[in-house]
Amino acid sequence: MAKIRAAKGAPYARIMGVGGYRPTRVVPNEVILERIDSSDEWIRSRSGIATRHWANDEETVSAMSVEAAGKAIADAGISPEQVGAVVVSTVSHFAQTPAVATEIADKVGTRKAAAFDISAGCAGFGYGLTLAKGMIVEGSAEYVLVIGVERLSDLTDLDDRSTAFLFGDGAGAVVVGPATEPHIGPSVWGSEGDKSETIKQTLPWTDYRVGDVAHIPLNARGEVKFPALTQEGQAVFRWAVYEMAKVAQQALDAAGISAADLDVFIPHQANMRIIDSMVKTLKLPEHVTVARDVEHTGNTSAASIPLAMERLLATGEAKSGDTALVIGFGAGLVYAATVVTLP
Amino acid sequence: MAATQKEIVDGLAEIVNEIAGIPVEDVQLDKSFTDDLDVDSLSMVEVVVAAEERFDVKIPDDDVKNLKTVGDATEYILKHQS
Numbered sequence A: 001m002a003k004i005r006a007a008k009g010a011p012y013a014r015i016m017g018v019g020g021y022r023p024t025r026v027v028p029n030e031v032i033l034e035r036i037d038s039s040d041e042w043i044r045s046r047s048g049i050a051t052r053h054w055a056n057d058e059e060t061v062s063a064m065s066v067e068a069a070g071k072a073i074a075d076a077g078i079s080p081e082q083v084g085a086v087v088v089s090t091v092s093h094f095a096q097t098p099a100v101a102t103e104i105a106d107k108v109g110t111r112k113a114a115a116f117d118i119s120a121g122c123a124g125f126g127y128g129l130t131l132a133k134g135m136i137v138e139g140s141a142e143y144v145l146v147i148g149v150e151r152l153s154d155l156t157d158l159d160d161r162s163t164a165f166l167f168g169d170g171a172g173a174v175v176v177g178p179a180t181e182p183h184i185g186p187s188v189w190g191s192e193g194d195k196s197e198t199i200k201q202t203l204p205w206t207d208y209r210v211g212d213v214a215h216i217p218l219n220a221r222g223e224v225k226f227p228a229l230t231q232e233g234q235a236v237f238r239w240a241v242y243e244m245a246k247v248a249q250q251a252l253d254a255a256g257i258s259a260a261d262l263d264v265f266i267p268h269q270a271n272m273r274i275i276d277s278m279v280k281t282l283k284l285p286e287h288v289t290v291a292r293d294v295e296h297t298g299n300t301s302a303a304s305i306p307l308a309m310e311r312l313l314a315t316g317e318a319k320s321g322d323t324a325l326v327i328g329f330g331a332g333l334v335y336a337a338t339v340v341t342l343p
Numbered sequence B: 001m002a003a004t005q006k007e008i009v010d011g012l013a014e015i016v017n018e019i020a021g022i023p024v025e026d027v028q029l030d031k032s033f034t035d036d037l038d039v040d041s042l043s044m045v046e047v048v049v050a051a052e053e054r055f056d057v058k059i060p061d062d063d064v065k066n067l068k069t070v071g072d073a074t075e076y077i078l079k080h081q082s
Helices: A040-047 A061-076 A100-108 A121-138 A233-255 A272-282 A301-315 B005-020 B041-055 B070-080
Strands: A012-021 A025-028 A051-054 A083-089 A114-118 A143-151 A169-179 A188-191 A199-201 A229-231 A264-267 A323-330 A334-341
Touching (some): A012 A334, A040 A272, A121 A188, A121 A301, A121 A323, A121 A334, A143 A301, A169 A301, A233 A272, A233 B041, A264 A301, B005 B041, B005 B070, B041 B070
Parallel strands (some): A083 A143
Antiparallel strands (some): A012 A169, A025 A051, A143 A169, A188 A334, A323 A334
């Protein structure tokens, strides 16, 4: 049997740079209230959200990603040609094929980097980070661009008073590269497909084919209702707070980090109430900086963790070298938690 | 040993006080969590989880929506506590 030579990877991996893109249009709760019977106070008390960004026609999934990725590459201090793979997590790129990652890899200026999309909902960033770490340690790429990007405004039912205010658009990116010491802990990740109905798209696209026209839902104005995100609020809240607190603790334990060693907590920015309750359930010490980007960004699914990370570093609330616990969780249900050193 | 009705109401009052800041004496059997005690749907989940721990009972998500009043919750716990 012939002997196959293996690739030679780096001993460890780390996040080297982060970048974000927030669409130019800031949407306050007043705009949401034009379509639903609610109030600014109600929305803020249930979600902590005051404003979110909605993308315009030019701010496509690809365009937002290229902006965020360019910043991450500059922050990492590498050149685009050094990027060996581009992993894009999104649930709101509405062309099934080809993967949007290939266009992004080209426009960012990589040299024909491997590029593909993944679908892991709000855990997408952690899934992408886990893949990137594996590629770097295994040796199939030296630098990997991980992008979380969403245009959830396209998947929002603006007439649904329980979800209309939740979602936003944006892109967050990190460059993951080689390291001589561990700067990304073990991933605690998984799926719970028995709860797949808890968060989902209302209808599959195939229901909109001509011939199935009788099934196409219309809104009160007689317009075709696009598929939208829907969720069982109480079930999601219970799972996110109590089950995900256990996963977060497992990620800390796996990395050998105690809560006292932790500087920063960056949970998926789903809802301020979830974040507050998670912090309480995890009994995080006072000194831990908690990302609360959801107030001005809404829930941007796969983009939320890198966007929150970028803002904490930009405002000085967190600094390079800080130890951060990141955890994503959402539709699937899926989750991914790990401890990282901030770039 | 299983809790009595009074112990459950007192326990729920402490939980609601802790989570929503409602005075314990306001938590009475006929009070609605949402309408009278200002416990919203997400705080209700926190109340339920705290009650599960305190009274060693499982309250599935599907049953939570039926617990409109303190009396509903008390009755549910009395019936299902182990």
